[in-house]
Structures are given as structure tokens and as C-alpha cells.
Amino acid sequence: MPQRLFVVSNRLPIVLEKRGGGWTLKPGSGGLVSAIAPVLSHRGGLWVGWPGLPLERGGDWERVLEEGYRERGYDLVPVLLTEQEVKGFYEGFSNAILWPLFHDMLGRCHFEPPFWYTYLDVNEKFAEAVAGQRREGDFVWVQDYQLIHVAEFLRRRDESVRVGFFLHIPFPPLDILLKLPWRGQILKALLAYDLIGFQTPRDSRNFLTCLQNLVPEVEMEDGGAVTEVRLGARTVRVGAFPIGIDFRAYEETARSDDVNRRVGELRRKIGPIHLILGVDRLDYTKGLVERLEAFRNALKRHPGLRERVVLLQIVVPSREGVAEYQSLKAHIERLVGEINGEYSTAGWVPVQYQYRSQPRRDLVALYRLARICFVASIKDGMNLVAKEFCACQVDDSGILVLSEFAGAAAQLQRGALLVNPHDIEGMADALKAAFDMSDDERRRRMAGMREILREQDIFWWVDYYLQAALGTVPDDFRVPKEYLPALDLDELLDTG
Ligand code: GDG
Numbered sequence: 049m050p051q052r053l054f055v056v057s058n059r060l061p062i063v064l065e066k067r068g069g070g071w072t073l074k075p076g077s078g079g080l081v082s083a084i085a086p087v088l089s090h091r092g093g094l095w096v097g098w099p100g101l102p103l104e105r106g107g108d109w110e111r112v113l114e115e116g117y118r119e120r121g122y123d124l125v126p127v128l129l130t131e132q133e134v135k136g137f138y139e140g141f142s143n144a145i146l147w148p149l150f151h152d153m154l155g156r157c158h159f160e161p162p163f164w165y166t167y168l169d170v171n172e173k174f175a176e177a178v179a180g181q182r183r184e185g186d187f188v189w190v191q192d193y194q195l196i197h198v199a200e201f202l203r204r205r206d207e208s209v210r211v212g213f214f215l216h217i218p219f220p221p222l223d224i225l226l227k228l229p230w231r232g233q234i235l236k237a238l239l240a241y242d243l244i245g246f247q248t249p250r251d252s253r254n255f256l257t258c259l260q261n262l263v264p265e266v267e268m269e270d271g272g273a274v275t276e277v278r279l280g281a282r283t284v285r286v287g288a289f290p291i292g293i294d295f296r297a298y299e300e301t302a303r304s305d306d307v308n309r310r311v312g313e314l315r316r317k318i319g320p321i322h323l324i325l326g327v328d329r330l331d332y333t334k335g336l337v338e339r340l341e342a343f344r345n346a347l348k349r350h351p352g353l354r355e356r357v358v359l360l361q362i363v364v365p366s367r368e369g370v371a372e373y374q375s376l377k378a379h380i381e382r383l384v385g386e387i388n389g390e391y392s393t394a395g396w397v398p399v400q401y402q403y404r405s406q407p408r409r410d411l412v413a414l415y416r417l418a419r420i421c422f423v424a425s426i427k428d429g430m431n432l433v434a435k436e437f438c439a440c441q442v443d444d445s446g447i448l449v450l451s452e453f454a455g456a457a458a459q460l461q462r463g464a465l466l467v468n469p470h471d472i473e474g475m476a477d478a479l480k481a482a483f484d485m486s487d488d489e490r491r492r493r494m495a496g497m498r499e500i501l502r503e504q505d506i507f508w509w510v511d512y513y514l515q516a517a518l519g520t521v522p523d524d525f526r527v528p529k530e531y532l533p534a535l536d537l538d539e540l541l542d543t544g
Contacts, residue, residue, distance in 0.1 A: 051518065053093035054178055055084055056198055057191040058138070060097035060124055062116070064109060071109045073116040080191075082294050083506035087514070089121035093186075096125040096177050103128055127177045129170060136166025142194040143367060145228070150193060150217050151333045151427040152224055156372060159229055168197060175201030182209070187518060190241075192216045197233075199240035212243040212517045216291065217429040218455070219251040222258050235262060239279060243517045245289040247429045247455040249530045252288045273521045288527055289513050290459055291430050292505040298439035299502075301412045310413035318417075321396075322483065324359045325418035327411065327433045329366040330403075332376055335424035335451060335469040336363065340383040340399070342424065342475035347391050347398060349473070350480045355393060357483065359422070360400045360414065377403070415440035420482045422449045423456075424469040430455035434464070435501050444494040447482040449475070458528040459504065463497035466531070 061081040063074045075081065088095065103109055105128065117124050129137070140163030148156035175198045178188055188211040190198045199211045225231050235258060238244055246252040256275060259266050267278040274287040301307055324343070328334040343359045363380065367373045384401045391398045406414070415421070421437035431454040438448060438460075450457055450464035457466055465482055467475045512525060 052186045054188040056096045058194040071112040137170035141167035171197035197237045200237045213241040214245040249288045295505040302440035322419040324420040326361040339424040346476035346479045425451045425454045428454040444491040457531040463493040
């Protein structure tokens with residue numbers, strides 16, 4: 049009997065909706081669900097998470113949840129949260145403290161003590177839900193920053209629990225982590241895991257440096273892909289496991305008749321204009337303002353781009369209850385208006401802006417149609433949009449302009465045009481370089497990126513993480529090299 053797997057994430061991988069008198073249940077979308085679901089069905093297991101809306105025990109929804117998932121070979125275990133808990137734990141500690149801090153945005157943190165206590169209470173609730181179902185030999189895999197303390201609460205009940213963690217967002221450097229009033233508790237909570245997975249070698253290094261400096265008693269042994277950290281009786285393994293996408297599924301959809309038809313329709317509508325595409329959740333980490341400024345700068349300094357390119361920026365509504373996100377939306381909309389006011393001509397509007405989620409088929413058609421995908425994150429754990437764009441470039445003809453501070457830069461550094469999102473002119477010049485790039489170079493770069501992403505897809509990621517957690521990391525595991533820009537020595541030495 050294989051060991052059962054428990055996946056624990058803030059949200060359950062479903063969408064539960066009240067329709068008329070009853071409930072409907074839809075599977076959640078996204079690579080994580082499609083990669084983990086087969087492993088769960090095969091090993092047997094459970095997915096523990098919040099259903100995403102305020103619910104009470106004993107309602108019809110419970111039957112719908114149970115029946116909907118019986119045939120899938122694994123169970124869903126809902127953790128119910130009150131409105132006050134959602135405010136303190138999710139909107140508060142998770143999204144107004146850890147999210148901005150881990151993205152190096154100290155100024156956006158609201159270090160309010162009540163958020164911390166609610167975070168602990170809710171993490172304990174999640175741990176209780178796991179403990180209630182766990183049997184000896186099961187492996188518990190906790191996902192992301194909302195649930196850092198789950199292992200600590202689990203170990204209080206049973207020291208022998210086997211539990212791993214994966215952080216989807218970046219881990220900050222020492223000087224930033226030090227600002228967190230609860231830095232010691234967070235580090236201690238992470239040390240309760242058996243395996244900690246980060247997106248990139250840089251995140252893993254940041255974590256290890258924090259430990260070395262703040263807990264000098266730790267011993268570390270660098271084992272290549274995985275570093276072993278020892279503190280007293282505990283051994284914690286730490287490594288970088290860059291998350292992938294379901295590459296083949298994207299590629300297949302991009303080649304489908306349906307998408308071909310849609311691409312044809314869109315191509316007829318836009319004519320010979322080159323499409324620059326941005327797709328992001330509304331978030332200050334995604335560099336939306338910087339991207340618009342860079343596009344404006346490109347139109348100003350490279351007039352040859354006028355009437356030849358359009359920036360289509362799709363922004364998916366997110367965390368709409370938070371004031372910071374509302375003012376970001378207003379800022380973006382003002383900029384779009386300004387750029388269009390300055391540069392539009394009869395028949396050409398330079399920025400198209402859509403504030404809504406797109407059906408997946410339409411998104412894939414846009415990924416395929418775009419000549420340039422423009423990702424300008426100020427900081428990003430990985431950035432799946434960059435990878436999805438490459439998977440959909442089945443003709444190898446598009447160019448990825450990618451922020452150096454997206455985790456994806458480590459894997460895609462040879463193929464993408466890497467940019468610093470704080471360097472508006474640098475980004476504008478990269479757009480121009482992308483526009484002028486020869487067919488050969490475009491194809492060579494894209495083909496290289498597609499090869500990496502095809503191999504290191506989401507199934508590879510799940511497999512390697514679980515192998516590292518349950519056995520050993522195979523010898524052929526290739527850790528991506530950290531990306532660091534090569535500065536020009538002549539410029540550095542030029543004292544002028
Ligand atoms: C976190 C980390 C890390 C977007 N617009 C539409 C749509 N999407 C889908 C994309 C993509 C996902 O949303 C966004 O993923 P990202 O990776 O870009 O960003 P986060 O949501 O911030 O994710 C990130 C990730 O976790 C995984 O570890 O990469 O760094 O921040 O899959 O396709 N999907 C549809 N319509 C849209 O309009 N259907």
C-alpha cells in the first residue's frame with residue numbers, strides 16, 4: 049500500500065457555488081490541481097483546505113462535496129473559517145504582512161498584532177483537520193505562506209508526523225526578514241518540516257542565510273540539490289524545486305481547431321499589428337505601473353513602434369476588498385487613459401486594457417497570437433504566465449520579455465530578454481529589441497525555452513518534490529542556476 053498523501057492548501061481545489069436552491073461543485077483550474085490530483089488518486093489521500101466561502105456544518109453543501117469527490121479516489125476535507133478569521137488570517141497576516149514582506153515591500157506591511165494571533169489559530173485549525181484523519185505512514189504536504197505553522201501544530205500532537213512544505217512565493221533576504229516582529233516564530237515553525245521546497249536557489253539561499261545568522265547553532269551539509277540542516281534532534285532538508293506547468297495540455301490546446309479558429313478571427317481583427325501581451329492578477333508585485341510606463345517610454349523614444357504595436361493588458365480582479373488594490377486599479381486606469389490620450393491616432397489605440405478574467409481558450413489564443421509576452425514583476429515566486437506563453441508558442445515565433453526578479457528567470461535566462469522592472473528605459477529598449485529581432489534568433493530562443501519547460505513540467509515538479517520527501521533526490525536532478533546580471537566590466541572601470 050503506497051503512503052497516502054495529504055495536500056494542505058489555503059483553498060480547496062474546487063469552486064462551490066449556490067445556484068437556485070442547491071449547490072454546484074466545479075473542479076478548480078490550474079496546474080497544481082491537475083498535477084496533484086492523479087497522485088492523490090493513485091496513492092489515496094486527502095486535500096485539506098478552506099472552501100472559499102462562509103459555510104456552516106450540517107448544510108447540503110457537505111453532501112455535494114462528499115459525493116462529488118467520491119469517484120476521484122481522494123477526499124476533500126473542508127476547514128471552515130468565520131468572517132473574522134478570514135479577515136485576520138487571510139486578508140491580514142497572509143496578505144497584509146507575509147505577502148508584501150516576502151516580496152520585499154516593507155512599506156505595504158501592516159504589522160498588526162491581532163493578525164498574528166488569528167493566523168496561529170487558523171493554522172491550528174488546519175492542523176487539527178489533518179490530525180483528525182492522519183494514519184501512520186501518511187505524508188502531509190503543506191502549500192504556501194498562509195500555512196507555515198501547520199507542521200509545528202501537528203508535531204505537538206505527534207512528533208513522528210512526516211510533513212513537507214512548499215513556498216510558492218519568494219523567501220526574503222535576512223535584512224528584510226529581520227523587520228518582521230514574528231521572525232523568530234516563523235523560522236522556528238519552518239524548522240518543524242522535514243523538507244522545505246523553494247522556487248529558486250536564491251530563495252533557498254536566503255532562507256539558509258537567515259538561519260545561519262539568526263540561529264548559529266544550526267549545522268548545515270550541502271548535498272547539491274538538497275541541503276541538510278540539523279538543529280538538536282531535528283533534521284530539515286531544504287532545496288529549490290521550480291514549479292512547472294502542464295506543458296503538454298497548453299500545447300495541445302494551442303494547436304486545437306477551436307484555438308486555431310479563434311487566433312484566425314483575432315488576427316483578422318488586428319491586422320499586421322504586433323501584439324504585446326500582459327496577463328496578471330491585480331497586484332502591486334506584478335509591476336503593472338512600471339510596464340505601462342515602459343510602454344509609454346518605448347512609444348516616445350522609438351517612434352517606429354507607433355501604429356505597429358498594441359499592448360493588451362489583461363488584469364484579473366484579485367483581493368478586491370483591500371484598499372491598496374483599489375487604488376492600484378485606479379492608478380493603472382489613469383495611466384492607460386493618459387497613454388491612449390497622448391498617442392492614439394485614427395484607427396490605432398496603443399493600450400487595450402481588460403479588467404476581467406478570460407476563459408482559458410481565449411487566454412491560450414492570446415498567448416499564441418502575441419508576438420511579445422511582457423512580464424515585469426517587481427518580484428515573483430515563479431510566474432506561470434511566462435511559462436504558459438512559451439508552451440502556447442507552438443510556432444516558436446514569440447519573444448518573452450521577462451523580469452529578472454521573477455523566479456522563472458533562473459530557468460529561462462538563456463531564451464528570454466531579461467529586464468529590470470525598475471529600469472523604465474531599459475524595458476522600453478527591450479521591447480524595441482524584441483520588435484526588431486530576427487526570425488532566426490526568435491525561433492532559437494523560444495525553442496530553447498520550450499525544451500526546458502517541456503521537460504521540467506508540473507508532473508516533473510510533483511515527482512521530484514515527492515522523491516526528495518519520501519526517498520532521495522535522483523542524481524540527474526538539475527538545479528537551475530541562480531540568475532544574476534553580468535555587469536559590463538568596461539563600464540565599471542571607466543573612471544572617465
Ligand atoms: C503564485 C505566485 C507562482 C491569469 N489570468 C487568467 C488566468 N490566469 C492564470 C494564469 C496562471 C495564473 O492565473 C497566475 O499565475 P502566476 O504564477 O502568474 O501568479 P500568482 O497567481 O501570483 O501565483 C507565483 C505561482 O503561485 C505558482 O507557484 O508562479 O509567483 O505569486 O496560471 O494562467 N486564467 C484564466 N483566465 C485569465 O484571465 N483562465
